[in-house]
Amino acid sequence: MAAPHAKGGSFETGVPFDQLKQADLVLDAYYYGGRAGNLGDEPVARLIPGAGNQGGFRPARSKSGLVRLVALDSSGRDPDWPDALDEQTGAFTYYGDNKQPGADLHETPRRGNLLLRDVFARSYGSANDRRLIPPFLLFVRTGTGRDARFRGLLAPGGPSSNPDDDLQAIWRTKKGLRFQNYRSRFTVLDVPIVRRAWIDEILAGQVDGTNCPTAWRDWIEGRAYRPLVAQRTTVIRMKEDQVPQDIEGKRILSTIHDWFADDRHGFEQCAVELWRMMAPATGRTEVTPRSRDGGRDAVGQYLLGPAADTIGLDFALEAKCYAPGNSVGVREVSRLISRIRHRMFGVLITTAHIDRQAYEEVRTDGHPIVLICGRDVVDTLRSHGYTTATAVQDWLAQRFPIPA
Numbered sequence: 001m002a003a004p005h006a007k008g009g010s011f012e013t014g015v016p017f018d019q020l021k022q023a024d025l026v027l028d029a030y031y032y033g034g035r036a037g038n039l040g041d042e043p044v045a046r047l048i049p050g051a052g053n054q055g056g057f058r059p060a061r062s063k064s065g066l067v068r069l070v071a072l073d074s075s076g077r078d079p080d081w082p083d084a085l086d087e088q089t090g091a092f093t094y095y096g097d098n099k100q101p102g103a104d105l106h107e108t109p110r111r112g113n114l115l116l117r118d119v120f121a122r123s124y125g126s127a128n129d130r131r132l133i134p135p136f137l138l139f140v141r142t143g144t145g146r147d148a149r150f151r152g153l154l155a156p157g158g159p160s161s162n163p164d165d166d167l168q169a170i171w172r173t174k175k176g177l178r179f180q181n182y183r184s185r186f187t188v189l190d191v192p193i194v195r196r197a198w199i200d201e202i203l204a205g206q207v208d209g210t211n212c213p214t215a216w217r218d219w220i221e222g223r224a225y226r227p228l229v230a231q232r233t234t235v236i237r238m239k240e241d242q243v244p245q246d247i248e249g250k251r252i253l254s255t256i257h258d259w260f261a262d263d264r265h266g267f268e269q270c271a272v273e274l275w276r277m278m279a280p281a282t283g284r285t286e287v288t289p290r291s292r293d294g295g296r297d298a299v300g301q302y303l304l305g306p307a308a309d310t311i312g313l314d315f316a317l318e319a320k321c322y323a324p325g326n327s328v329g330v331r332e333v334s335r336l337i338s339r340i341r342h343r344m345f346g347v348l349i350t351t352a353h354i355d356r357q358a359y360e361e362v363r364t365d366g367h368p369i370v371l372i373c374g375r376d377v378v379d380t381l382r383s384h385g386y387t388t389a390t391a392v393q394d395w396l397a398q399r400f401p402i403p404a
Contacts, residue, residue, distance in 0.1 A: 098113055173385075252381060269400060273399060
């Protein structure tokens, strides 16, 4: 029986703690933790027998030690390792468990990175190889006690990815020490309910039993992905969604703003660099002269098609290095809109946020403009390894030195 869950002034339904052991996993449903104030409150441990009550990787093993099933528990609030779910494509990015200097990539206490290595290697093998891969179940924290939300059944890799993209060993620096961790790509399969009967079959050693979802069986047999995609309605992000909420994220934006305080034109080249991080297929790009930019700080092309025969889609970019608390208004956005020609799109990048009225006009009128706000800037830099204000300042000093 579902119970109410308070969230943001409204109520969501979920499964009470005393019913977790028999519960199916319903996409986006809430699963309540206990209220005793100890690790026994963990809902994931009750939902997945043997998965444990700590850590991001929670493998459920057979008596012989074989991993049957894996619960991935993501807080979604680690700025240094930003796990991310793209609901429009079903793609999920997950970082491994080597998050501190001093250990080899695969020598982690819970052996999560070793598991990732083996799983992704098998995913490109035969059907029998994939049959040995444990299903991954994604849970995220709700922010209330130990309550969790089920976000989907994951298969390693994706329909358009390759081995180099699926699992990458990336370098990070922390307190002057370098170390590696994995960045992995999963796909949320189109499975709205993971039945308790299938979980029981998996733990008994039969991953493709009678209760196996069709999407998982198709993936085993032919590595065919059936992603769960959710088309967005018109999105108008509020101010709090456009700016980082953590202290270090705010410091990163302040560092960028202060760096270009005496040279706003210099931020335009930085904005181009940030756009390339977000859109690697960007081709030739030119920053316009400051005296005659014509309402465009940069122009360029985004490349489409195979490497041997690409076409370029023209774009105009506008960069606004504003202090935190300020906003990009209708006038600035209208200026960019007026410069977009037929078969072009626009890119607006700011270190602040975009005023609600300006945001609404762009989205409701269907203008082809990418709106990149302060939070997007911070998330992009973090995904490329620049996770602190100090690291960002070093990057700025190297890429955009202040003229003597």
